[in-house]
Amino acid sequence: MNKLVVIGLGLIGGSVSKGVGERGLARERIGVVRDAETARIAVELGVVDRACLSVDEICGELAADDLVFIAVPTLAVESILAKLKAPIAAGVAVTDGASVKGSVAEAAARVFGSVPPNLVLGHPIAGSEKSGVTAANADLYVDHRVILTPADTTDTLALARVTQLWQKLGAEVINMPIDEHDQVLGATSHLPHAIAYSLVDTLAHDIDNPNIFRYAAGGFRDFTRIASSDPVMWHDIMRANRDSVVASLELFMGNLQRLKTAVESDDGEYLLAMFSRAKQARDLYTQLGEPKLPKSKD
Amino acid sequence: MNKLVVIGLGLIGGSVSKGVGERGLARERIGVVRDAETARIAVELGVVDRACLSVDEICGELAADDLVFIAVPTLAVESILAKLKAPIAAGVAVTDGASVKGSVAEAAARVFGSVPPNLVLGHPIAGSEKSGVTAANADLYVDHRVILTPADTTDTLALARVTQLWQKLGAEVINMPIDEHDQVLGATSHLPHAIAYSLVDTLAHDIDNPNIFRYAAGGFRDFTRIASSDPVMWHDIMRANRDSVVASLELFMGNLQRLKTAVESDDGEYLLAMFSRAKQARDLYTQLGEPKLPKSKD
Numbered sequence: 001m002n003k004l005v006v007i008g009l010g011l012i013g014g015s016v017s018k019g020v021g022e023r024g025l026a027r028e029r030i031g032v033v034r035d036a037e038t039a040r041i042a043v044e045l046g047v048v049d050r051a052c053l054s055v056d057e058i059c060g061e062l063a064a065d066d067l068v069f070i071a072v073p074t075l076a077v078e079s080i081l082a083k084l085k086a087p088i089a090a091g092v093a094v095t096d097g098a099s100v101k102g103s104v105a106e107a108a109a110r111v112f113g114s115v116p117p118n119l120v121l122g123h124p125i126a127g128s129e130k131s132g133v134t135a136a137n138a139d140l141y142v143d144h145r146v147i148l149t150p151a152d153t154t155d156t157l158a159l160a161r162v163t164q165l166w167q168k169l170g171a172e173v174i175n176m177p178i179d180e181h182d183q184v185l186g187a188t189s190h191l192p193h194a195i196a197y198s199l200v201d202t203l204a205h206d207i208d209n210p211n212i213f214r215y216a217a218g219g220f221r222d223f224t225r226i227a228s229s230d231p232v233m234w235h236d237i238m239r240a241n242r243d244s245v246v247a248s249l250e251l252f253m254g255n256l257q258r259l260k261t262a263v264e265s266d267d268g269e270y271l272l273a274m275f276s277r278a279k280q281a282r283d284l285y286t287q288l289g290e291p292k293l294p295k296s297k298d
Numbered sequence: 299m300n301k302l303v304v305i306g307l308g309l310i311g312g313s314v315s316k317g318v319g320e321r322g323l324a325r326e327r328i329g330v331v332r333d334a335e336t337a338r339i340a341v342e343l344g345v346v347d348r349a350c351l352s353v354d355e356i357c358g359e360l361a362a363d364d365l366v367f368i369a370v371p372t373l374a375v376e377s378i379l380a381k382l383k384a385p386i387a388a389g390v391a392v393t394d395g396a397s398v399k400g401s402v403a404e405a406a407a408r409v410f411g412s413v414p415p416n417l418v419l420g421h422p423i424a425g426s427e428k429s430g431v432t433a434a435n436a437d438l439y440v441d442h443r444v445i446l447t448p449a450d451t452t453d454t455l456a457l458a459r460v461t462q463l464w465q466k467l468g469a470e471v472i473n474m475p476i477d478e479h480d481q482v483l484g485a486t487s488h489l490p491h492a493i494a495y496s497l498v499d500t501l502a503h504d505i506d507n508p509n510i511f512r513y514a515a516g517g518f519r520d521f522t523r524i525a526s527s528d529p530v531m532w533h534d535i536m537r538a539n540r541d542s543v544v545a546s547l548e549l550f551m552g553n554l555q556r557l558k559t560a561v562e563s564d565d566g567e568y569l570l571a572m573f574s575r576a577k578q579a580r581d582l583y584t585q586l587g588e589p590k591l592p593k594s595k596d
Contacts, residue, residue: 125513125515126515127515127517145513147513174513176513180507183505183507184507184509184510184513185513185515187500187501187505187507187510188501188510188511188513188514188515188518189514189515189517189518191497192497192517192518192521192522193517194554194557194561195493195497195554196521196576197557197572197573197576197577198550198553198554198557198572198576199489199490199493199550199553200576200579200580200583201553201572201575201576201579202485202546202549202550202553203485203486203579204575204576204579205575205579206549206550206552206553207481207485207546207549209478209481209482209485211482212482212485212486213486213579213582213583215423215443215445215472215474215482215483215486216486216487216583217423217424217425217483217486217487219425219487219490219491219523219524219527220486220487220490221584222520222521222523222524223490223494223520223521223523223524224490224580224583225517225520225521225580226517226520226521227576227577227579227580228577228580228581228584229517229577230577231570231573231574231576231577232570234569234573235566235569235570235573238561238569239561239564239566239569242561242562242564245561246558246561246562248500248505249554249557249558249561250558251500251504251505252496252497252500252504253551253554253555253558254504255496255499255500255504256492256493256496256547256551257551259492259495259496259547260544260547260548260551263492263536263537263540263543263544263547264540264544266537266540268533268537271532271533271536271537272529272530272533274495274496274499275495275529275532275533276529277499277502277503278494278495278496278498278499278502278525279495279525279526279527279528279529281498281499281501281502281503281511281525282498282522282523282525282526283526284511285498285511285514285522286519286526
């Protein structure tokens with residue numbers, strides 16, 4: 001491609017731009033950020049070739065062989081789409097990385113009447129509780145999955161260009177309907193984050209013991225790591241994927257209520273059967289060969 | 299000490315015996331296991347010097363300068379205590395590693411009328427989803443905490459000998475009342491395990507999507523690792539610590555219900571405040587300097 005424009009240089013956007021740079025996949029990488037300090041750091045760290053502070057500044061220079069990646073928090077995508085009306089109308093391929101796809105499709109429909117053919121919705125299944133431009137990592141997507149949710153109306157050339165971008169960054173690209181994406185991520189990502197935040201909040205504020213964290217066992221650290229994730233980002237995701245998150249929460253709370261009843265009534269048979277079933281499922285999941293991730297350092 | 303007798307050579311008991319052996323802390327290490335194959339492996343791996351298949355076999359040879367460590371699943375401790383009646387009456391120091399202390403104190407009271415002075419109840423805060431004698435690790439307790447729950451009636455010499463054993467294995471020893479131990483562990487360990495088992499069971503069995511695990515993000519692996527823990531052990535722990543587990547579950551479910559209500563009613567202010575509060579607590583916990591653990595490999 002000629003120019004890569006990345007709107008939002010957090011972990012997700014910054015890592016795409018850095019990866020494109022290190023692999024020489026674009027003639028120029030331009031970042032759009034909200035403040036001058038981030039712009040300065042992004043250029044200094046080699047995350048982008050240049051950075052500007054508004055989408056409007058770069059709209060005029062976009063052409064058909066450029067690619068725009070929107071990497072802002074989920075609920076902020078709509079305002080970016082509104083600013084990209086002219087280049088999108090001109091056929092520039094645009095994709096995004098928001099964690100919820102239904103809400104982005106609705107936002108696009110509000111802005112454009114329907115999802116434009118050259119807007120390819122996507123979601124890289126990668127991330128970390130780390131955030132910000134300084135966390136950008138050129139190899140973040142290596143051996144990770146990226147889900148794209150093209151429609152029948154999606155332009156095949158735009159889809160091919162977005163697919164190639166991710167593949168060249170080392171990712172495996174999978175296509176999936178929007179509804180399935182939001183259900184699967186609601187269950188496997190948004191639900192665990194809701195649980196982790198709620199567990200830590202329960203221990204920190206609802207239990208009357210100031211030393212409660214001092215004696216936490218090893219598993220607790222891994223178990224609660226995702227509660228250190230960016231609150232704004234997750235606030236957006238929960239709101240954007242409300243129906244799937246609520247449905248997942250209801251299933252989980254029903255299951256947990258059954259477990260609680262079994263503990264209360266000393267139903268050892270239920271407990272052993274359920275724990276064995278869950279261990280078997282978790283062990284199978286490990287064997288599924290989920291992509292190897294760089295271990296978190298904290 | 300002269301002889302170390304470890305009853306039950308799983309991860310916890312095997313690691314104590316291996317650690318004592320590598321550091322030359324006992325003249326002889328004897329393991330008591332349930333089957334001949336485990337006995338053979340334990341000797342072959344150097345976990346013990348010799349192994350036998352019943353507690354009765356070793357009772358006759360125990361003297362005051364020996365130490366007995368009971369490392370069987372929580373609910374099996376009572377039957378072991380019953381078999382150790384003679385050596386305990388003769389003043390041999392005995393300790394245990396069960397994850398719940400109230401239930402062990404009650405078991406001791408049933409066997410002996412009250413907790414004997416030379417029975418020192420304890421709980422090493424270490425473990426893994428790995429289990430069995432082959433997982434034994436001489437350095438498992440290095441930089442880990444061990445909680446002992448002595449009573450006013452506990453023999454100071456027995457307490458000192460148990461404390462020294464753990465310290466020489468590299469652990470930090472903390473004394474705590476039984477009730478506080480069971481509350482703290484109920485909240486920071488037993489509750490997270492209940493949640494992890496329940497989450498995996500929900501995804502594997504309650505959600506109608508056979509591919510649900512295929513697209514799980516990176517955090518999911520860390521988050522659900524503890525659901526691979528030994529089901530029998532955790533069945534015992536939930537039953538033994540029923541009151542604290544139920545109380546913790548109720549607090550957590552109340553917190554999660556408030557979160558669900560906020561998602562349903564699109565209460566962004568609540569979500570942002572709660573996620574921010576939880577992130578702050580989790581980040582503070584990290585800074586608390588919880589002991590560094592060998593990272594799990596799976």
